[in-house]
Amino acid sequence: MFVCVCNGITERQVREAIDQGASTLQDLTACLGVASGCGTCAHFTNQLLDQSRDGCTSALMCAA
Numbered sequence: 001m002f003v004c005v006c007n008g009i010t011e012r013q014v015r016e017a018i019d020q021g022a023s024t025l026q027d028l029t030a031c032l033g034v035a036s037g038c039g040t041c042a043h044f045t046n047q048l049l050d051q052s053r054d055g056c057t058s059a060l061m062c063a064a
């Protein structure tokens with residue numbers, strides 16, 4: 001699934017960057033370019049960061 005349509009960045013790419021140490025939206029913007037365009041993806045990207053901090057690996061698990 002695409003997280004950032006402007007830059008063609010997938011959820012998998014974001015999760016991999018988080019696994020490799022990205023811990024803020026700024027980190028992800030710097031390494032992937034996510035949220036560097038319209039910014040629509042920033043909220044969902046922050047949710048992925050929050051989920052990783054909570055130890056959750058599935059967006060569905062954390063949707064409730």
Ligand code: FES
Pocket residue numbers: 003004005006007034035036037038039040041042
């Ligand atoms: S969708 Fe990510 S910057 Fe526009």
